[in-house]
Amino acid sequence: MNFELMTWDTASAGDEKCDVLLMLLAATFKPGRDPLSALISKALKAGDLADKPASLLDIYRPVGLACARLVLVQVGDAKAGNIGKGVRAAMALIKAAKPKKLSVCFAQAPDNQTLHVALTTVAEASYVYATTLSKCEPRTLTHVKVGVPYGADLATPFAQTVAAISGIELAKEWANRPANHATPSHLAKAAQALAKFPRIKCDILNLKDAEKLGMGAFLAVAKGSAEPPKFIELHYKGASKTQAPVVLVGKGITFDSGGISIKPAAEMDEMKYDMCGAASVLGVFKALAELQPRVNVIGLIPACENMPSSRAVKPGDVVTSMSGQTIEILNTDAEGRLVLCDALTYAERFKPLAVLDIATLTGACVIALGGVRSGFFTTDDTLSTALAKASESSQDLCWPMPLDEDYAEGLKTSFADVANVAGRPGGAITAAKFLQRFTSKYPWGHLDIAGTGWKSGSAKGATGRPVGLLLHYVLSLQTSAA
Numbered sequence: 055m056n057f058e059l060m061t062w063d064t065a066s067a068g069d070e071k072c073d074v075l076l077m078l079l080a081a082t083f084k085p086g087r088d089p090l091s092a093l094i095s096k097a098l099k100a101g102d103l104a105d106k107p108a109s110l111l112d113i114y115r116p117v118g119l120a121c122a123r124l125v126l127v128q129v130g131d132a133k134a135g136n137i138g139k140g141v142r143a144a145m146a147l148i149k150a151a152k153p154k155k156l157s158v159c160f161a162q163a164p165d166n167q168t169l170h171v172a173l174t175t176v177a178e179a180s181y182v183y184a185t186t187l188s189k190c191e192p193r194t195l196t197h198v199k200v201g202v203p204y205g206a207d208l209a210t211p212f213a214q215t216v217a218a219i220s221g222i223e224l225a226k227e228w229a230n231r232p233a234n235h236a237t238p239s240h241l242a243k244a245a246q247a248l249a250k251f252p253r254i255k256c257d258i259l260n261l262k263d264a265e266k267l268g269m270g271a272f273l274a275v276a277k278g279s280a281e282p283p284k285f286i287e288l289h290y291k292g293a294s295k296t297q298a299p300v301v302l303v304g305k306g307i308t309f310d311s312g313g314i315s316i317k318p319a320a321e322m323d324e325m326k327y328d329m330c331g332a333a334s335v336l337g338v339f340k341a342l343a344e345l346q347p348r349v350n351v352i353g354l355i356p357a358c359e360n361m362p363s364s365r366a367v368k369p370g371d372v373v374t375s376m377s378g379q380t381i382e383i384l385n386t387d388a389e390g391r392l393v394l395c396d397a398l399t400y401a402e403r404f405k406p407l408a409v410l411d412i413a414t415l416t417g418a419c420v421i422a423l424g425g426v427r428s429g430f431f432t433t434d435d436t437l438s439t440a441l442a443k444a445s446e447s448s449q450d451l452c453w454p455m456p457l458d459e460d461y462a463e464g465l466k467t468s469f470a471d472v473a474n475v476a477g478r479p480g481g482a483i484t485a486a487k488f489l490q491r492f493t494s495k496y497p498w499g500h501l502d503i504a505g506t507g508w509k510s511g512s513a514k515g516a517t518g519r520p521v522g523l524l525l526h527y528v529l530s531l532q533t534s535a536a
């Protein structure tokens with residue numbers, strides 16, 4: 055999909071040749087003297103366009119305008135919530151007509167946040183998954199022009215949003231692929247493909263390398279599967295060497311059957327999404343490749359399958375993590391924390407500014423926060439403030455969760471330094487407490503995206519979250535020196 059930023063007033067928008075012209079009308083809209091303004095005024099006066107947010111009016115071949123179809127949508131206060139709602143409603147209406155060229159016109163200058171929400175919503179509504187369909191209709195929407203009033207300087211946020219969309223779509227693509235089309239080896243290839251862009255480098259560590267490093271927790275999970283594990287390392291170098299990197303660690307369980315502690319059959323297919331964290335890291339790198347910002351970012355993806363077999367790790371087994379801490383694996387379905395803890399230890403070597411892990415870690419987080427906000431855990435004030443800001447500006451929302459020491463009680467065991475599960479209460483937090491044990495060397499944050507990485511039910515599909523959130527955070531760290 056191609057995005058183009060234009061400056062428009064209602065007069066020039068009326069002259070725009072396109073399949074659909076989508077006008078976002080804020081409550082403060084002041085009509086001019088052009089035909090489009092006249093039409094809007096008439097519709098408003100006649101009450102044919104209600105003044106409630108997300109109200110729509112669809113007009114076929116409007117006289118005096120160059121577009122094939124005009125869609126008016128009310129966006130009320132023109133804040134992010136109403137812009138999202140309005141664009142979603144309009145896209146649902148427009149979709150059936152399969153437009154190729156869409157022009158979206160802001161009657162009132164958007165801010166960075168509303169521009170971001172409008173464009174990501176257009177992209178979201180027009181996305182189609184195609185990879186494993188023998189016959190499929192690819193996305194029809196190829197050109198999106200975005201019109202903002204004269205004088206609005208939105209070039210930078212526009213470029214960032216376009217790059218975010220590209221990253222979100224790469225993340226969705228990999229997350230949606232079934233597990234047999236998205237093995238650890240496939241993910242490694244996808245990461246290597248990103249290394250063809252300037253400033254990006256990719257290294258793949260294989261089973262032998264992980265053994266040499268002593269990644270006993272990661273390898274315990276990988277053991278049950280015939281698919282070879284891959285530990286993916288991506289580097290984006292946009293700032294000077296002296297600038298400490300941010301490390302993003304993405305959980306890359308390409309299929310989570312639960313292992314010997316096997317999951318029930320219902321909806322087990324959705325565990326192909328257990329690499330949404332990994333996919334989001336790939337997505338961020340795609341966006342970095344397009345934007346080439348002045349930051350240093352490292353991506354780590356421990357990728358493997360969690361399967362039962364005669365070689366699989368068993369409940370009660372004790373393994374030694376790369377940190378030297380021994381872990382009693384009481385439940386093989388709590389595998390995410392096992393692959394992550396070795397990646398977190400590996401991250402120490404980069405002397406990071408901060409490490410953020412992103413994981414579909416716990417069903418408990420889905421119960422706690424649903425699909426609206428990702429759970430965010432940190433004890434670092436700088437990270438906490440930065441993520442809260444990025445959450446707002448990207449509208450890819452997260453919410454602070456606690457890390458009180460008392461939550462770690464249940465992880466105690468007589469047979470190892472730590473157990474990999476506590477009881478059911480506070481499951482998202484006890485998982486985070488487990489991870490925290492491996493992060494003493496740097497500021498650390500953890501995003502549990504179990505509820506936000508994908509949607510279940512009839513609209514089943516990856517969301518591409520939290521690529522927007524991560525990208526906004528990473529870009530907030532840009533330095534002025536190259």
Ligand code: BES
Binds near residue numbers: 388415417475
């Ligand atoms: N990948 C799952 C978490 C998950 C479950 C995400 C359902 C989204 C929907 C994770 O590996 C897991 O199985 N976690 C267990 C942990 C438990 C055994 C302590 C869980 O949440 O049930």
Ligand code: MN
Binds near residue numbers: 386388390
């Ligand atoms: Mn699991």
Ligand code: ZN
Binds near residue numbers: 390
């Ligand atoms: Zn899992």
